[in-house]
Amino acid sequence: MKVSMTVNGKAASADVEPRTLLVEYLRDHLELTGTHVGCDTGQCGACTVHLDGRAVKACSVLAGQAEGAEVTTIEGLANGSEELHPMQAAFREYHGLQCGFCTPGMVMAAVDLVKTHPGASDETIREQLEGNICRCTGYENIVRAVKAGAASMGGQ
């Protein structure tokens, strides 16, 4: 079947099997390998992308279900410029990662939470990131990074 959607601001379409997951479409067809696959069962959040502006787990959405939608991946976050998105910059500044595997999903979830919870407390940030698992950092620096990233995003 043919699927057409807007990915990181550009029109994208391909012929795929109906059973193709959104994350497989992004990685295997569009070669956007910044979106990672961790658990494959909707628990770890490594594959988090934005579907029509809201965070979703791309391992639990079929590519066909994103027909006509706007999809943003970690590659599209910085809006094409050389500079990092403020949330990415904050993750670097506050060392919110170690191995980096969870980071794309963590950043995408963090950008969504700034939208829905402007001025979020540490506690709210921790609650909102429950669906993103990190095996390295112990989360302390991730929470610091998200707080700083939220501040530099200006609640956008």
Added chain:
Amino acid sequence: MKAARFDYIRPRTVQEVLDHLAEHGDEAKVIAGGQSLVPTMNVRLAAPAVLIDINHVEELSGIEADKGTLRIGALTRHAEIAASETVAAHAPLLSMAAPWIAHEAIRNRGTFGGSLATADPASEWPACATVLDATIHLVSARGTRQVAAGDFFQGVYETAIEPDELLTHVEIPAIGEGYRAGFSEFARRKGDYASVGVAVQGRVGASGAIGRLLKRGEGRLHDLRIAFFGVAARPMLATAAAAALEEQPLDESTLKAAQEALPTDFTPMEDLYMSSAAKAHLARVLLGRVMTTLYHGEGR
């Protein structure tokens, strides 16, 4: 590629969905948010031959309140319910329960109707629908019918929905004057399915002179409906525990009586992680917690 092959259909109207369901019957599966179905298909515990995607059927979405009834469309996302002021005003129990469902990214995608139709025994919405005496609206090419939540949930992943039927919306009586709601659950990790959870709604009425202003922590409990989930194949109404609290103020002895009545209502089924005895203990603790919060006026 993880799931088994299937044909994918993307109808735009309820009528088209019904035509496809009539044609394919139990070979077909309706997919809404897919937050349970897609992972289940990925591990091939489900392998429908035909997948009918209802995400583009706009008439299935939305929250409305009219004449004391709250109407929630099947395709309404958990996150929309969590953020809805209409829901908070008419069915605060749902607003309290929503943050307990999975994680934000799943709440953005998963749907109210999908959760009810999936009927996972450890999920939040079926217990809430049971407490609120919700009416579930089903439609097929044969016509429409309405099923009370108490009759709708029949077993583990089993409901009253026939293979050719679609859950379109749910109607919930708006919360009455003087009523309060409460919700709590225990999961090994926040966002996981509950080990045990409880949903409550009831009225706190004045016990002294008529017209006396009711303070927090005063009054008597009336018309309590208490449902536990994660303890049986479907949500369990704790009628014996509710009876122990009826027309009583919430003090230590009435709460103890209610907790001691729980074994009359159910013996919890064990799961992979927790024994029946541990769940029974959690049910007592959660009942105490949720009733204390409700009684002291923070429950709404």
